[in-house]
Amino acid sequence: MSLTPAIRVRGLVKRFGQTTVLDGIDLDAGRGEVTCLIGPSGSGKSTLLRCIAFLEEATDGFIEIDGEPLGFAAGPSGERMRLPQSAIRPVRSRVGMVFQQFNLWPHMTALGNVSEALVIVRGMKRRDAEARAMAELEKVGLSGRASHYPSELSGGQQQRVAIARALALEPRIMLFDEPTSSLDPELTGEVLNVMRDLAKTGMTMLVVTHEIGFAASVGAKIVFLDHGKLLVQGTPGEVFGKPRHPRIEQFLDTYLDRGAATLL
Amino acid sequence: MSFDLDLVLSFGPQILTALAITIALWVAGSGLGLVLGFFIAVARRYGGKPVDTLLMLPVELIRGTPFLVQIFLLYYGGPYVGLSLDKTVAGLLGLTVYGAAYYSELWRAGFDAIPKGHLEAADCVGLDRSQTMRRIILPEMTMLVLPSMVNMTILMLKETAILSIISVPELTLVVSAIGTEYYAFVESFTILALLYWGLVELCGAAGRHAERRLSKYRFSVS
Amino acid sequence: MISWKLFSLLVYAAQWTVLYSAISISIGFVMSAGICSATLSRNRALAFAGKLYVSFFRGVPLLVQLLLIYYLLPGVGLDVPSHVAAIAGMALCTSAYQAEILRGGFASVPRGLVEAAEMSGFSRLAIFRRIRMPIAVKLTMPALISEAIMMLKSSSLISVVGVVELTRMAQNLAASTYKPMEIYTAAGFVYLVINLVLVALGYGLEKKLRWGRI
Known part of the structure; x- marks a missing residue:
């Protein structure tokens, strides 16, 4: 260290x-x-x-x-x-951040929430970004909920998506x-x-x-x-x-x- | 193009009279509409399904058609079914009914917005139905519906201008008549616009003032 | 009852009502985006001008605005056909209302959603395009649709400056047939049907956006 x-x-x-x-x-x-x-x-x-x-x-x-x-x-x-x-x-x-109120973007699915920054900020192709996002959702145990909108997820699931969203950008x-x-x-x-x-x-x-x-x-x-x-x-x-x-x-x-x- | 303000201002007394008529129509129409709308809302809310459906029809008919068409129907169509009204009376009646339909919807929204828990609490401490209405529902609802009521009342003022089309001697009719007669269109319509604008801003400011006072009350009770 | 021939004349005139309303609502929407950004601008003069515009056009009856434009334009040497003046008047008016609706929409986008985008490294433009705009539009959709319905009904006022549309046609027919009761009832019915179609369109549009509450 x-x-x-x-x-x-x-x-x-x-x-x-x-x-x-x-x-x-x-x-x-x-x-x-x-x-x-x-x-x-x-x-x-x-x-x-x-x-x-x-x-x-x-x-x-x-x-x-x-x-x-x-x-x-x-x-x-x-x-x-x-x-x-x-x-x-x-x-x-x-730095990645997870909020008390989750702050998932309501107009994007779980997959969209996680992949959006990879496309918009990192310039990845949508397909690649979604594959990455899927892997992150898998890690928090939510790959089965990828196509759900935040309003269709429980609070705990929303927060896990929010964690995956932050992790997708590989913060230190x-x-x-x-x-x-x-x-x-x-x-x-x-x-x-x-x-x-x-x-x-x-x-x-x-x-x-x-x-x-x-x-x-x-x-x-x-x-x-x-x-x-x-x-x-x-x-x-x-x-x-x-x-x-x-x-x-x-x-x-x-x-x-x-x-x-x-x-x- | 010259801007001959003095010409229009020389008709000051006539304009002020017309302004008074506009304000009278506005206050009477909104006041009566507000009360009638309240009774419609209460009847629809507590009168059972048939009453609700029966009243929904006229409310939606009025909300779905232009005020001008309603006024034409009442003033020009009325005599054919034995309802010959003076133009000012027809105007006020039309304005009241029109306002009542909209106000009733706002009142209804107010009823729906009161948290159920507050009514249950009133029930628990032993208030009866009329006490609950007077002590809980009305004060709480007034707070909730005030902004939309103010908006609607401002709309009512602007709708009074439409009564000029059936020659009710209110502000728009009188000022535009001066404009047409003396070819002072720009001056007269500018004055007209400013007068309405001032009244609307005044009403809006009064509404915001009332809202602030009520929100203070809200904090003090909660 | 009125004959089918009279009724079909009203329906024919209704297409002008729909056309003029649609044009002015669309122009008004584009204008409202600009006015809304002006009112939200950090430039205080611009913000004041935007607020003044919204206050004036919401504070003066549309009828008075129409008369003002109708008589003002020739006064400054602009000789436009009355239906153009009417569309201009309606667009000016509705743009102020729509700007106020949009402003409310942007104000109610939860701050946390913008912060989440900031933490993900979104640029200001990306935040506007991908987060604030879609959410503001979704939030204001019901209000924008009621404004469209309001405008459609208000378009009856352009009959006063001599534009032929549903209400003007009804007036003409009522005068020539001496059946004002029937004609105006029929005209009201046509307005109602158009409004119901608009409500249904709006309802469908909202349903299409699957994501729910914010």
């Missing part, structure tokens, strides 16, 4: 008007590792992920993907300069923004299983989640955010093991029932 982390965040600040959502975040996500971002609602974890996806532009600070600056770089005397669009695109293309890093939060409990498992399998292949993953069990079992590193600040980070054992940081204790109490919290 090389020394540069897959994602390096330094001094990241994000303000919406008067509200400071991220207040100086420093974070390293190791290559081939699963990093889980947890924390109460409004702690800024989704905003952090969206900044790393460059869907939001941070107010201050720097993000590097595989050692290359994303969006902004330090100038000769340390000042923050916005990079040209042509320098943003290639860095951004290494996968970002997951609460991927199971809009799913019924019985559909959560199928999505988490796909994510577990993906983690085993050595994909670098950054996951915003409320699934503490998943974070504890799959995460190499747990990062706890609170009020826009990175409060605690470490291995699951360090973060969840006792004695716990009082805020984490409180968080676990609120998000899990007490019985489940004691199991950790």
Whole structure:
């Protein structure tokens, strides 16, 4: 493993008007590792992920993907300069994103959703792109649903298609923004299983989640955010093991029932 | 081409009278149409299948044909079946019936848009049918249908211009008569357009204001 | 009842109604795309001009617009036949309504769908062509069809500036036969049939798009 982390965040600040959502975040996500971002609602974890996806532009600070600056770089005397669009695109293309609301394009079939970018962005022939897309759908167990429209799929199936869509573009890093939060409990498992399998292949993953069990079992590193600040980070054992940081204790109490919290 | 505004403005009093007639027709037609439309909607919703079907026919006939044809039918056809009306009365009647058909559909959409759970909740806390109607359905529905009602009411104002074709002495008739008589077409039609535009914008602004007030109410109750 | 001969005259005139409406709705649609992009433009002057246009043509009765155009054009030295003036008036009017409908359609394309396309590396143009446009059109299809129906009914107003179409024909026949009741009922019936055909077309068009809710 090389020394540069897959994602390096330094001094990241994000303000919406008067509200400071991220207040100086420093974070390293190791290559081939699963990093889980947890924390109460409004702690800024989704905003952090969206900044790393460059869907939001941070107010201050720097993000590097595989050692290359994303969006902004330090100038000769340390000042923050916005990079040209042509320098943003290639860095951004290494990152795949899975959304809470799936965001599948409703007017395309599952196959269309996965193959569209291969045709439009990568310039592949429609036939080749669809063959590739089919292979990706196979991996998430949905090759049998290729010709279905999103409205004809369950939430869990939609999210698996969305994962296949992101993977088809061969990202180095996968970002997951609460991927199971809009799913019924019985559909959560199928999505988490796909994510577990993906983690085993050595994909670098950054996951915003409320699934503490998943974070504890799959995460190499747990990062706890609170009020826009990175409060605690470490291995699951360090973060969840006792004695716990009082805020984490409180968080676990609120998000899990007490019985489940004691199991950790 | 000269733009002789003074000529048209010298007819100020006549124009203002005509404007008042337009506004009176508009307010009366929309108000009556709104009420009649509400009763049609309630009858169709709660009166059973036969009533629903019976009322659907005239509503769809009116919504499917031009207002001008309806007015011609009423004003020129009426006397042949013993219904001789003064042109202004015919105009107002036509406007009311036309509006009622459209308003009834908006009211119906409003009934359908109220979440079932809210009615079940009213039932659970022991409200009877009329209490539920007055305390739950009406206030909630007003909020839901307000934007489309405002749109329809603006449309009603614009439809009053059509009454000029059967010589109702409203704004369009009076101003275009001045224009024709003095060859001041451009001036008179420009004034005419501006007057309608102003009224429509005023009505739209009032509607947006009411919407804002109601949405505040909505937040405070939820 | 009126004779088949009279009725067939109304049906014959109805083709002008359909033709004039179809032409102005089509011209209006093309114009509306431009007006809609103007209102959404980052250029504030352009956006203001677009909004002013929409506000004016939605705020003035079509009848007044038609009279204005009919009398204004000769005033500025443009001597056009009345049916051309009528089509121009209708197109101007419906373009404002359609632009407003389209604007609403674009505004209701969920942001997440655009973000998903951004994450897939789509260019701005590709996002517009492949994601925003098809979804906006699908979302606005019912509204665009009711606007078409509205326009078809409003086309009766061009009878006032002397264009022969269904309503004008009905007026002429009513005056010469002294049977206004029957003639106008028949004319209304013809309008109703055309509208039902339009509704059915729209319904079929919507069904053809298999993908459901957004």
